[in-house]
Amino acid sequence: MEKEMQMQKYIAVGCVLALSGGAFANVRVIHGSPDTPAVSVFVDGGNTVGSPVTGSPVIPSLSFRQDSGYLAVPSGDYTFKVTPEADPSLVAIDAFASIDENIPVSVIAIDFLANVRPVILVDNRTTNPSVAQLRLGHFVPDAGAVNILVNGSSFLTDVEFEDVTGYFELAPGFYDIRVVDAVSNAVLQDIPGLELIANTNVSAFALGSVAGETFGVSVFVDAVPAPGTAALLGFAGLAAVRRRR
CATH class of the missing domain: 2.60.40 (Immunoglobulin-like)
Known part of the structure; x- marks a missing residue:
């Protein structure tokens, strides 16, 4: 029997995920851009969109179809900067989001390199023993x-x-x-x-x-x-x- 599509609204970059502090969130990054080479992911505290990349990458190398696994990140405001692994001075994605400890998310890099951008999905990490x-x-x-x-x-x-x-x-x-x-x-x-x-x-x-x-x-x-x-x-x-x- 054909199922009715139940569309999950993904979160637009820059919106707030019900910010609250003092706890850790689960954040996963997935490389889904087919012609983008291996990337590094930098995570800065606060809204630093437009600023240069500084520090060391949270994820040093992520290739197409790979994911980072869930990372424990203190809830709060972050800017995710994605660069080619070979050249961190070239920022392909520069996106701000606020992360809540009660909402696990996946940040997915999508589309071809010329238009690469992130989407943020809310994940369900509550399992059901029957299904x-x-x-x-x-x-x-x-x-x-x-x-x-x-x-x-x-x-x-x-x-x-x-x-x-x-x-x-x-x-x-x-x-x-x-x-x-x-x-x-x-x-x-x-x-x-x-x-x-x-x-x-x-x-x-x-x-x-x-x-x-x-x-x-x-x-x-x-x-x-x-x-x-x-x-x-x-x-x-x-x-x-x-x-x-």
């Missing part, structure tokens, strides 16, 4: 609208670039996922036998470029319940999503 929770997003700048089929049936239609769903609650198990062009019905990617595990939240984002033949879906782990698993959150779903062999 898997899956969020989907379209961040392929040169792909038109896509349709998503699950186990051969229509699941979402006309998903546009920069569309992000809310979290769907799905029964644990194996799923065959197909992404097709909404107009031509050409298959962009098949993901056979993807296993979703109960008590785990993941985000599956379409990244890359159609023209560059790098279109692909990357899966990132948003939450797992077991203690001591925080280190696994930076490995793009390896701990919680498996393909049937």
Whole structure:
């Protein structure tokens, strides 16, 4: 049965995420710009948009499709500066945001290098022991609208670039996922036998470029319940999503 798209509103750069102080927030950075080389991420306190990069990067090197894992950052006002790893004097992204300790977020660099910019998503890190929770997003700048089929049936239609769903609650198990062009019905990617595990939240984002033949879906782990698993959150779903062999 076709699901109704539940669009998650991502947070525009420069807006406030219900600021409060005295505690730590969970912030994750994802490199989703297909033609942008490896980057460094600098985080400055306060609104320093337009100022030169100073100090050492919080994330020294992040390549396309990689994420930083969740970083513990004191809640407050920050400017995120993203530069090429090879030349920190060139600032590709210079964005201000206020971070609240109760709102885990992902900062995703999207689009081609000429138009690279961040979007900030609010993540769900509350798991449900009975179901898997899956969020989907379209961040392929040169792909038109896509349709998503699950186990051969229509699941979402006309998903546009920069569309992000809310979290769907799905029964644990194996799923065959197909992404097709909404107009031509050409298959962009098949993901056979993807296993979703109960008590785990993941985000599956379409990244890359159609023209560059790098279109692909990357899966990132948003939450797992077991203690001591925080280190696994930076490995793009390896701990919680498996393909049937």
